[in-house]
Amino acid sequence: MIQRPRRLRTNSVLRGMVRETRMSKASLIYPAFVVEREDFQEEIPSMPGQYRYGLNQLLAKMESLLSQGVDKVMLFGIPDKKDEQGSGAYAGDGVVQKAMRAIKARFPELYLIGDVCMCEYTSHGHCGILDGGYVNNDKTLESLAKTALSQVEAGADMVAPSDMMDGRVAAIRALLDANGHGTTPIMSYAVKYASGFYGPFRDAAGSAPAFGDRKSYQMDYHNLREGIKEALLDVAEGADLLMVKPAMAYGDVIAAVKAATNLPLAAYSVSGEYSMVKTCAKLGYIDETALLCEIATAAFRAGADIYLTYFAPELAQAMDEGRIG
Numbered sequence: 001m002i003q004r005p006r007r008l009r010t011n012s013v014l015r016g017m018v019r020e021t022r023m024s025k026a027s028l029i030y031p032a033f034v035v036e037r038e039d040f041q042e043e044i045p046s047m048p049g050q051y052r053y054g055l056n057q058l059l060a061k062m063e064s065l066l067s068q069g070v071d072k073v074m075l076f077g078i079p080d081k082k083d084e085q086g087s088g089a090y091a092g093d094g095v096v097q098k099a100m101r102a103i104k105a106r107f108p109e110l111y112l113i114g115d116v117c118m119c120e121y122t123s124h125g126h127c128g129i130l131d132g133g134y135v136n137n138d139k140t141l142e143s144l145a146k147t148a149l150s151q152v153e154a155g156a157d158m159v160a161p162s163d164m165m166d167g168r169v170a171a172i173r174a175l176l177d178a179n180g181h182g183t184t185p186i187m188s189y190a191v192k193y194a195s196g197f198y199g200p201f202r203d204a205a206g207s208a209p210a211f212g213d214r215k216s217y218q219m220d221y222h223n224l225r226e227g228i229k230e231a232l233l234d235v236a237e238g239a240d241l242l243m244v245k246p247a248m249a250y251g252d253v254i255a256a257v258k259a260a261t262n263l264p265l266a267a268y269s270v271s272g273e274y275s276m277v278k279t280c281a282k283l284g285y286i287d288e289t290a291l292l293c294e295i296a297t298a299a300f301r302a303g304a305d306i307y308l309t310y311f312a313p314e315l316a317q318a319m320d321e322g323r324i325g
């Protein structure tokens, strides 16, 4: 026998050398939820180990992330009051804006990314302004752009629109540029599917639509080529980074978008992916660390350069220990 592939698997030093997929803590982004309280911390029932944080607890969490080598955070706000228009999304003293100011004042080295969407702020839970039962695309663009600007003014280093309205990247770019923020990058949730995997997040953020679903704006998961179309449109509109979401069941999409574009590509391992692993581990059916490492590696192997995950601290630790990367 001339070919013995097992030769390269003989021991862990050799296996470590011939790994095809390399990851680093620099690629990780941790999503966090903030509420309008000073002192508050509440575990999210559908996401064991994840919390809704008041400002002080959020700051403590940021400190602990930094100490673990995770220095990028995507912030989601949970406002006390919601309205038809979702005006809390762009309030100067909104929940996310206040939290961003506090984080930047305390930890300027932390890279802050604002999720730009209306669904946490609208009374109906849809990602934009309603016209009858339908989300009006062009009216929503103005709110999204204002939201992005208010986050940047509050200290966001990057904005990430997740609403799936057509033309939002161009609208956000234009308003940021007009206000002197030409160097702030936009990471577009370019290829975002209407997914059952978001269930725990909507529970966490209280953002489930009051009627209907998000299928008239988020993508149909039967479609791959449409994902390329969305990605290319966002490139043309001036996106700086692209995202595919969810991640775990969408490796083919990650690979295809990577091949079709030349922007840095993020994959978002969403709430349902986290909760499935957590719950099975709690029941003793699987080994949590083994699974979270394997699932993350799959996203990078598919082509992701950046990975958003509620398991960012655990992954950072696994990398420190040499289990992956």
Ligand code: PBG
Residues within 6 Å of the ligand: 115, 117, 119, 127, 162, 163, 197, 198, 199, 200, 201, 202, 269, 270, 271, 272
């Ligand atoms: C806001 C938004 C959602 C997620 C990220 N941004 C919810 C949704 O689209 O319904 C989901 C994140 C997750 O499930 O972890 N539009």
